[in-house]
Amino acid sequence: MKSPLSSSSSSSSSSVLIRKARLSPYLFTLLAFIFFVAILYGEDFMCLLGRLDPKSGTLLTRTEKKWEKLPFAIGKTPEGCDVFSGRWVKDESSTHPLYEESECPYIQPQLTCQEHGRPDKEYQKWRWQPHGCNLPSFNATLMLETLRGKRMMFVGDSLNRGQYVSMVCLLHRLIPEDAKSMETFDSLTVFTAKAYNATIEFYWAPFLLESNSDNAVIHRISDRIVRKGSINKHGRHWKGVDILVFNTYLWWMTGQNMKILQGSFKDEVKDIVELSTENAYRMAMRSMLRWVRKNMNPRKTRVFFTSMSPSHGQSIDWGGQPGLNCYNETTLIDDATYWSSDCQKSIMEVIREEFGKSKFPISFLNITQLSSYRKDAHTSIYKKQWNPLTPEQIANPVSYADCAHWCLPGLQDTWNELLFAKLFYPQ
Ligand SMILES: *[C@@H]1O[C@H](CO)[C@@H](O)[C@H](O)[C@H]1NC(C)=O
Numbered sequence: 001m002k003s004p005l006s007s008s009s010s011s012s013s014s015s016v017l018i019r020k021a022r023l024s025p026y027l028f029t030l031l032a033f034i035f036f037v038a039i040l041y042g043e044d045f046m047c048l049l050g051r052l053d054p055k056s057g058t059l060l061t062r063t064e065k066k067w068e069k070l071p072f073a074i075g076k077t078p079e080g081c082d083v084f085s086g087r088w089v090k091d092e093s094s095t096h097p098l099y100e101e102s103e104c105p106y107i108q109p110q111l112t113c114q115e116h117g118r119p120d121k122e123y124q125k126w127r128w129q130p131h132g133c134n135l136p137s138f139n140a141t142l143m144l145e146t147l148r149g150k151r152m153m154f155v156g157d158s159l160n161r162g163q164y165v166s167m168v169c170l171l172h173r174l175i176p177e178d179a180k181s182m183e184t185f186d187s188l189t190v191f192t193a194k195a196y197n198a199t200i201e202f203y204w205a206p207f208l209l210e211s212n213s214d215n216a217v218i219h220r221i222s223d224r225i226v227r228k229g230s231i232n233k234h235g236r237h238w239k240g241v242d243i244l245v246f247n248t249y250l251w252w253m254t255g256q257n258m259k260i261l262q263g264s265f266k267d268e269v270k271d272i273v274e275l276s277t278e279n280a281y282r283m284a285m286r287s288m289l290r291w292v293r294k295n296m297n298p299r300k301t302r303v304f305f306t307s308m309s310p311s312h313g314q315s316i317d318w319g320g321q322p323g324l325n326c327y328n329e330t331t332l333i334d335d336a337t338y339w340s341s342d343c344q345k346s347i348m349e350v351i352r353e354e355f356g357k358s359k360f361p362i363s364f365l366n367i368t369q370l371s372s373y374r375k376d377a378h379t380s381i382y383k384k385q386w387n388p389l390t391p392e393q394i395a396n397p398v399s400y401a402d403c404a405h406w407c408l409p410g411l412q413d414t415w416n417e418l419l420f421a422k423l424f425y426p427q
């Protein structure tokens with residue numbers, strides 16, 4: 001496999017990757033970080049599934065190909081080009097970042113890294129170069145014109161919210177100040193472009209199904225319970241949407257079996273069964289695909305699904321010192337086969353199997369691999385801290401670095417460039 005980075009091998013990049021010297025490890029740092037992440041994100045860094053062999057080929061070609069022409073398509077990706085397989089190159093033409101952090105008032109303070117003191121900006125200047133073709137450049141005018149009189153909605157967790165905000169930032173410049181607004185109603189955030197009669201929305205549903213983590217402000221993070229067969233609880237808010245973008249992943253990674261509720265949350269005696277993470281996730285995928293088949297029109301609407309967003313919680317994954325994480329990382333991982341150590345391969349298999357059976361053409365945004373090279377792109381410590389930091393934390397930034405979420409502008413703009421490519425130039 002080729003390197004995901006183009007350095008000496010590519011004329012379009014002059015960057016040389018220099019590995020930073022690292023400090024000696026602190027064990028307590030690692031433990032503190034695992035504890036922090038387990039609490040905040042439920043990420044299971046202890047999952048020992050190991051690395052499975054990567055499978056070749058993408059499944060979406062299959063689901064998408066059943067259809068002669070998908071809605072919104074204006075062309076095709078060149079035959080045989082998998083836009084998700086490629087490498088990061090330094091953007092010498094300076095089109096990236098596609099907007100400035102200070103120009104986009106919609107970025108939540110958890111993602112404004114520059115405002116919160118991030119010293120470097122290189123993480124904003126990479127572009128994704130597929131091996132087999134070029135990505136079309138993101139055309140905000142075309143995107144907005146396409147959304148005229150329509151609704152686009154992102155449904156999922158905080159990572160999908162990041163992609164949603166990125167999309168709003170990519171488009172809002174075209175709309176005059178008094179002709180746009182963003183409002184939040186419980187789980188739903190709506191950006192309105194008045195002159196276009198268009199909305200771009202985000203709906204918080206970290207499991208897609210009903211769960212005890214559905215409060216959009218105070219997320220329940222421990223002892224998660226998901227209710228079987230409950231997709232309509234949230235799905236009724238997605239009806240009538242023209243372009244839907246789903247994600248769900250991080251919240252399933254509890255490191256234990258998932259608790260699945262059979263009855264209702266109101267039942268006095270709750271009937272709960274435990275399923276493995278994979279089987280619980282499979283159940284959610286089946287519910288989602290069934291909902292899509294019943295509620296979306298394949299001749300008029302499109303459905304996207306964004307794959308698992310990788311975290312960079314332990315440096316030893318990429319050959320670093322134990323006890324460190326994404327904190328201070330400013331370079332990319334230069335190993336094309338790199339895949340982070342959490343349970344993602346088995347979840348990817350579940351997605352492959354279930355989407356492979358789908359009768360509705362789902363456009364799959366396979367961003368996991370390309371994002372896994374980007375240990376430099378996380379918010380790390382450069383974000384709004386909701387609770388005051390303790391002296392111990394201040395003395396040891398690794399202990400509170402967020403290695404799950406991504407700075408904006410940054411990596412998630414590329415996810416939207418890929419969405420743009422798949423919307424207008426599907427296979
Ligand atoms: C997504 O991409 C990765 C890496 O290229 C690949 O291993 C995986 O099979 C792909 N997933 C699907 C469902 O196509």
Ligand SMILES: *[C@@H]1O[C@H](CO)[C@@H](O)[C@H](O)[C@H]1NC(C)=O
Nearest residue numbers: 137138139140141142143145
């Ligand atoms: C962007 O899309 C608009 C609307 O389709 C089109 O008129 C314009 O030429 C496109 N711009 C570029 C740079 O391709």
Ligand SMILES: *[C@@H]1O[C@H](CO)[C@@H](O)[C@H](O)[C@H]1NC(C)=O
Nearest residue numbers: 148149150151196197198199
């Ligand atoms: C505005 O868009 C909605 C769909 O989001 C549509 O139902 C409505 O008819 C549109 N209104 C106008 C005035 O075009």
Ligand SMILES: *[C@@H]1O[C@H](CO)[C@@H](O)[C@H](O)[C@H]1NC(C)=O
Nearest residue numbers: 021022023324327328397398
């Ligand atoms: C992070 O980088 C700063 C500045 O280069 C350095 O002083 C510090 O020791 C580094 N910390 C870690 C944990 O690598």
